[in-house]
Amino acid sequence: xxxxxxxxxxxxxxxxxxxxxxxxxxxxxxxxxxxxxxxxxxxxxxxxxxxxxxxxxxxxxxxxxxxxxxxxxxxxxxxxxxxxxxxxxxxxxxxxxxxxxxxxxxxxxxxxxxxxxxxxxxxxxxxxxxxxxxxxxxxxxxxxxxxxxxxxxxxxxxxxxxxxxxxxxxxxxxxxxxxxxxxxxxxxxxxxxxxxxxxxxxxxxxxxxxxxxxxxxxxxxxxxxxxxxxxxxxxxxxxxxxxxxxxxxxxxxxxxxxxxxxxxxxxxxxxxxxxxxxxxxxxxxxxxxxxxxxxxxxxxxxxxxxxxxxxxxxxxxxxxxxxxxxxxxxxxxxxxxxxxxxxxxxxxxxxxxxxxxxxxxxxxxxxxxxxxxxxxx
Amino acid sequence: xxxxxxxxxxxxxxxxxxxxxxxxxxxxxxxxxxxxxxxxxxxxxxxxxxxxxxxxxxxxxxxxxxxxxxxxxxxxxxxxxxxxxxxxxxxxxxxxxxxxxxxxxxxxxxxxxxxxxxxxxxxxxxxxxxxxxxxxxxxxxxxxxxxxxxxxxxxxxxxxxxxxxxx
Numbered sequence: 001x002x003x004x005x006x007x008x009x010x011x012x013x014x015x016x017x018x019x020x021x022x023x024x025x026x027x028x029x030x031x032x033x034x035x036x037x038x039x040x041x042x043x044x045x046x047x048x049x050x051x052x053x054x055x056x057x058x059x060x061x062x063x064x065x066x067x068x069x070x071x072x073x074x075x076x077x078x079x080x081x082x083x084x085x086x087x088x089x090x091x092x093x094x095x096x097x098x099x100x101x102x103x104x105x106x107x108x109x110x111x112x113x114x115x116x117x118x119x120x121x122x123x124x125x126x127x128x129x130x131x132x133x134x135x136x137x138x139x140x141x142x143x144x145x146x147x148x149x150x151x152x153x154x155x156x157x158x159x160x161x162x163x164x165x166x167x168x169x170x171x172x173x174x175x176x177x178x179x180x181x182x183x184x185x186x187x188x189x190x191x192x193x194x195x196x197x198x199x200x201x202x203x204x205x206x207x208x209x210x211x212x213x214x215x216x217x218x219x220x221x222x223x224x225x226x227x228x229x230x231x232x233x234x235x236x237x238x239x240x241x242x243x244x245x246x247x248x249x250x251x252x253x254x255x256x257x258x259x260x261x262x263x264x265x266x267x268x269x270x271x272x273x274x275x276x277x278x279x280x281x282x283x284x285x286x287x288x289x290x291x292x293x294x295x296x297x298x299x300x301x302x303x304x305x306x307x308x309x310x311x312x313x314x315x316x317x318x319x320x321x322x323x324x325x326x327x328x329x330x331x332x333x334x335x336x337x338x339x340x341x342x343x344x345x346x347x348x349x350x351x352x353x354x355x356x357x358x359x360x361x362x363x364x365x366x367x368x369x370x371x372x373x374x375x376x377x
Numbered sequence: 378x379x380x381x382x383x384x385x386x387x388x389x390x391x392x393x394x395x396x397x398x399x400x401x402x403x404x405x406x407x408x409x410x411x412x413x414x415x416x417x418x419x420x421x422x423x424x425x426x427x428x429x430x431x432x433x434x435x436x437x438x439x440x441x442x443x444x445x446x447x448x449x450x451x452x453x454x455x456x457x458x459x460x461x462x463x464x465x466x467x468x469x470x471x472x473x474x475x476x477x478x479x480x481x482x483x484x485x486x487x488x489x490x491x492x493x494x495x496x497x498x499x500x501x502x503x504x505x506x507x508x509x510x511x512x513x514x515x516x517x518x519x520x521x522x523x524x525x526x527x528x529x530x531x532x533x534x535x536x537x538x539x540x541x542x543x544x
Contacts, residue, residue: 066458069500070456070458070500071458072498073458073496073498073500074458077496137405141408144415147415151427154426154427154429154430155427155428155429156427156429157429158427158428158429158430158431158499158512159430159431159497162496162497162498164498164499172499172503173429176428176429196404199400199401199403199404200400200401200404200405201401203388203391203397203400204397204398204401205392205397205398
């Protein structure tokens with residue numbers, strides 16, 4: 001930390017000292033090891049720069065040295081609170097490249113699992129975001145419901161976060177006995193619990209004071225910064241990969257894309273809350289239509305996709321998660337590039353935070369919903 | 378889709394009478410009852426683990442003969458993304474009871490499993506043709522010495538001794 005005296009040369013601010021302050025990497029509110037270099041005028045943020053890379057593990061390089069079948073566990077560790085969504089992005093990219101068909105039952109189960117994962121991820125976001133701002137009660141309630149989802153995952157794949165759930169061409173496991181009842185039981189209690197969260201937060205004056213009008217991102221700015229996911233939809237842009245480029249069976253299901261109006265932290269909060277309701281709606285529809293049949297398609301023993309390249313993106317809880325895969329005809333990928341949603345959404349932080357207080361930066365980081373495992377890869 | 382913000386006289390009155398805070402407090406107090414406690418008192422109460430849980434590895438033995446089910450085929454070592462399994466084989470002569478002849482067969486000589494690098498993906502148990510290697514529901518894997526992370530054949534069959542702390 002150092003102080004720089006701007007001196008009396010600048011017009012109108014004689015003797016005002018701008019202070020450069022390191023926020024992080026060990027900061028509890030940054031959701032990981034993110035270092036933010038703040039330039040402050042008093043308590044107002046003048047400029048801001050994100051220093052990332054503290055959690056860099058070189059996943060893309062690791063993946064070049066692994067056969068296609070071995071890469072999936074590494075994708076769990078990108079966005080480690082939404083493992084199934086990450087698995088799906090990679091698995092679908094390989095299936096697209098190799099031209100492997102997935103049976104309908106597996107597709108429906110994949111939709112159910114990714115939507116459950118979206119609920120779990122948004123609940124974790126809600127808890128930590130509210131706790132950053134000061135509402136600790138919500139954290140406990142949100143984690144209680146997230147526990148229900150994680151119990152389903154534990155029974156299904158045998159892991160709670162690093163699920164390693166899917167398999168090229170289908171699924172590892174078929175549903176366990178009692179899966180449908182457990183998911184339906186969760187869907188039954190969930191709307192009531194969501195209403196409780198909203199009773200606590202929606203009209204709470206402290207919550208409104210901390211979120212309304214904070215970090216406004218207009219639709220044009222959001223598009224220019226290429227942010228995706230709830231951050232983009234909070235600004236009023238109706239863009240969802242599930243609607244724009246439907247994968248799996250999303251085009252057969254009936255659901256809506258929630259959008260905000262003002263693009264501030266409060267609207268992003270409302271969008272995510274509504275997304276959880278829509279996810280529940282999708283899960284119930286998929287459960288009703290769940291067909292019988294095999295869960296694994298015709299997969300060759302050695303997966304050697306023909307030489308070529310493919311880009312496939314899905315709507316992960318954080319935004320557009322893309323996988324760009326280049327094959328050279330062997331069983332190892334030539335190049336694998338990940339488009340992480342939270343890294344690109346993080347670039348909007350500077351635009352949002354300038355002119356706000358230091359404490360608002362905490363609220364904004366939570367509002368973007370970053371996971372550093374994905375930002376740094 | 379998203380609820381519109383109300384900026385009207387109703388909200389003004391509710392703010393004046395602290396109704397927004399009181400409503401939230403009612404929810405909070407509703408969950409205060411001891412019967413609605415969700416915390417598992419972990420060391421005293423053991424959590425229920427899913428049947429498919431991928432935890433500590435185990436090398437199964439044939440329950441009848443007591444011999445290891447592992448046929449030293451090396452598939453688990455190939456399937457492991459982290460290359461942490463080392464299977465050592467040896468070819469031994471044995472007496473085949475059906476035909477009464479002495480035959481040669483591959484046997485397991487040593488098995489090493491490095492749990493410090495394991496990410497519990499379950500590929501080894503998925504690929505095993507004889508259900509020899511298996512990831513169990515055991516989840517307490519903390520140990521004091523770094524070298525103990527490498528699980529030998531004996532540790533894999535019998536499990537490790539976890540210290541049990543009592544008051």
